[in-house]
Amino acid sequence: LYIQIILWTYFPNT
């Protein structure tokens, strides 16, 4: 089973 990672995990909010 796969879990979808969200972008905020990698790219911080500026």
Next chain:
Amino acid sequence: MLELRLVQGSLLKKVVDAIRDLVNDASFDCSATGFSLQAMDSSHVALVALLLRSEGFDHYRCDRNISMGMNLNNMAKMLRCAGNDDIITFKGDDGSDTVSFMFESPTQDKISDFEMKLMDIDSERLGIPEAKYQAIVRMPSTEFARICKDLGSIGDTVVISVTKEGVKFSTRGDIGSANIVCRQNTDVDKPEQATTVEMNDPVSLTFALRYMNSFTKATPLSNQVTISLSSELPVVVEYKIAEMGYVRFYLAPKIEE
């Protein structure tokens, strides 16, 4: 005051068509550098970054930085009214809640004016760091679109693996499984038909095919697509726009539980 003129107006149509599948509303930023956009899809899994450099326009005037919230489907409706050979001029004013599009036929015998309402958008800007990727694949954009479409009819996710053998796209679904391997191939008649695989380290990542298929809406913008992969980063799927800039799509991977 903002005024952008693009003789190759069809390019703007293609740009909007490339991204409106992924995002409904987006804030376009205009500065001396160019016309740009950064927007995430509603589930915060994918991001699109667009840049059309000012030098690429036939006329570019932007007195001060301005952000304009636009609904991409409404924008597409307006742009659909332009002929494929039309020259498009885009105008905006500080503090105005509308922008205008002017379409001129190449022979100047038909001139149309459209006014579009702007929207208030709370846009979040993500800081995308410069990164060195483990593998970079360049291939014909139509080939990549074909692979995503074909695999999408079999499974929901694609595993993209890069080894020294080439790049492998794999999926698995209820009806069975599929593997497509593309080897490096530079022995072609035209450079846009080439596939190149630049690998520093082997890498294998899993992505939702729904998003990949949505990115391929940008295929008409470029003959080649660049796919940059690293195990610690979202994939970047980039379509270069000749002499103007790019559309880049970022997609976070899926991980095994």
